[in-house]
Amino acid sequence: MLSKRRLALGFVLLLTGVSVVLPPGQSGLSADLADLLRVPQMPFARMGVLLDDWLRPAHDGPGGAKAREHLELVQRERDTWARLFRQERIRADALSQRVRLLESLPDSALRAPVPPTTLVRVVTGRAVRDATARIELQPPDESQGRVRTGDVVIAADRLLVGRLERVGPLRLLVRPVAHPDSGPVEVAVIRTVQSLDRPLDRLLLQPDGTGVLHADVDRRIDIQVGDRLMLTDPSWPGRVQGLVLAVVQALEPIDDAPLRQRVIAVPAAPPQSVVQVAVVSSQAEAGPP
Amino acid sequence: MRWIIFVPVLLVFAGLDAGVGGLFSISWLGGAAPSLVAVLVAFVALQASATSALWAGWWAGLLLDAAPGSGGGGTAVVVLGPAALGMTAAAWFVLLCRGMLFRSRAVTLIVVAGVVAASAALAVASIRTLRFWLPWTEAAIPQPASDVLLRLCGDAVATSLLAILVGWALLLTSRRWRFETSPGRLDYAGRRGG
Numbered sequence A: 001m002l003s004k005r006r007l008a009l010g011f012v013l014l015l016t017g018v019s020v021v022l023p024p025g026q027s028g029l030s031a032d033l034a035d036l037l038r039v040p041q042m043p044f045a046r047m048g049v050l051l052d053d054w055l056r057p058a059h060d061g062p063g064g065a066k067a068r069e070h071l072e073l074v075q076r077e078r079d080t081w082a083r084l085f086r087q088e089r090i091r092a093d094a095l096s097q098r099v100r101l102l103e104s105l106p107d108s109a110l111r112a113p114v115p116p117t118t119l120v121r122v123v124t125g126r127a128v129r130d131a132t133a134r135i136e137l138q139p140p141d142e143s144q145g146r147v148r149t150g151d152v153v154i155a156a157d158r159l160l161v162g163r164l165e166r167v168g169p170l171r172l173l174v175r176p177v178a179h180p181d182s183g184p185v186e187v188a189v190i191r192t193v194q195s196l197d198r199p200l201d202r203l204l205l206q207p208d209g210t211g212v213l214h215a216d217v218d219r220r221i222d223i224q225v226g227d228r229l230m231l232t233d234p235s236w237p238g239r240v241q242g243l244v245l246a247v248v249q250a251l252e253p254i255d256d257a258p259l260r261q262r263v264i265a266v267p268a269a270p271p272q273s274v275v276q277v278a279v280v281s282s283q284a285e286a287g288p289p
Numbered sequence B: 001m002r003w004i005i006f007v008p009v010l011l012v013f014a015g016l017d018a019g020v021g022g023l024f025s026i027s028w029l030g031g032a033a034p035s036l037v038a039v040l041v042a043f044v045a046l047q048a049s050a051t052s053a054l055w056a057g058w059w060a061g062l063l064l065d066a067a068p069g070s071g072g073g074g075t076a077v078v079v080l081g082p083a084a085l086g087m088t089a090a091a092w093f094v095l096l097c098r099g100m101l102f103r104s105r106a107v108t109l110i111v112v113a114g115v116v117a118a119s120a121a122l123a124v125a126s127i128r129t130l131r132f133w134l135p136w137t138e139a140a141i142p143q144p145a146s147d148v149l150l151r152l153c154g155d156a157v158a159t160s161l162l163a164i165l166v167g168w169a170l171l172l173t174s175r176r177w178r179f180e181t182s183p184g185r186l187d188y189a190g191r192r193g194g
Helices: A004-020 A024-038 A042-060 A065-102 B003-024 B036-047 B050-066 B082-100 B106-133 B145-172 B183-193
Strands: A118-125 A135-137 A152-155 A160-167 A172-176 A185-189 A202-207 A213-218 A228-231 A244-253 A260-267 A276-280
Touching: A004 B050, A004 B082, A004 B106, A024 B050, A042 A118, A042 B003, A135 A276, A185 A244, A202 A260, B003 B036, B003 B050, B036 B050, B036 B082, B036 B106, B036 B145, B050 B082, B082 B106, B106 B145
Parallel strands: none
Antiparallel strands: A118 A135, A118 A276, A135 A172, A152 A160, A152 A276, A160 A172, A185 A202, A185 A228, A202 A213, A213 A260, A228 A244, A244 A260
16 A cells, blocks of 8 residues: 555656646746745855855966956956947947937037946856856845846946846846847947947847847958947947947858858857846936935 | 755755856766756665655755756746656666665765766656647747757766765765665565565
């Protein structure tokens, strides 16, 4: 005769088997159950992420801690100035276009960059094998109510990660830029040296669901493997315009259109390797309470 | 088996898997990564009673299902079940084989940990493929079989390597888990007595 534990196990396995083949209408219930299951696991997952962060610099090669700190500081400053330059470059580009059209716009009107208000969050969960999978952030505490769905999430090096898809009491879910649901996004090629009279080379990147983004562009556009692509999409908040979104990984010919080529790009901040992010709060953008 | 030991160890192992798994992933093997949870399930399946081993596999898989991105293909739908069934199937497979094995040897645990990782990954891939073919589930397109097989082998090798250290440590603590009630010898004695 079967024991009660075995009967219970059989019943639970049967229920599990049924839940696996159910339509996705019950996904809300499953998501809530998953949230509950994650609660006791979160402290250890966070410890794991911090341990990962602590262990990774060991792979960076020789160099003392001070040298590494100095290098990081210099890199941060470089990235900050590069970002400011690119933001100004986009503004100047937009301004010059409007000036050409209206011949009356003062070019100083938009030259007042305000640093975005950011809320730093620690990544508590991510899929190490899937570049399109959502990442999970530590839930808000002191910033309760200041983040909301659609806020932009950036990595520590001012690289775009994605946008908040779900804001819950237990976790924040971020949808990365390479996710197929993120849709197309307009970017421009970053040039180290570029004259201001030449317009930006813009392209429309489309995520294909495998972790990469692609765009079909005119062959005459000067673009190379390794070029960085910055966000210039007007549907994204103005504060994040000019941040690096992707890096060109490959250029492929298109047989059906010999005058065009396909640009294959990968996210500049792969979700699998992100440890700490900042949420650019749109609430803060609206002004102090 | 003492569940009061199993549950904290499972939570720690699942958390570490989610956190540091990326550090040890092997990119040229399709992103294969070692799994501490698979080592734990292998250890329990080798030592505990059959029912406890299957329950342990189910709970371990359920935690893996709840992890972010576990749906595969970047899907937002959380499906609790594939890994739970996969780990239970892996534990059941070990139960079938363990009568022929030297259960308390480290080498056995190292090999079985790899087998558990591979069996669970195979079961999960099969369930995801089944979901893809069911018209009402709107499941993500499964990965190509060659990629799955490559990653499955990579998972097995990486988990076995990890089990060299972790499995040895678990075996050192096996007395504290109170596996003495394992049914193998007791059932045999009971049958002789009856």
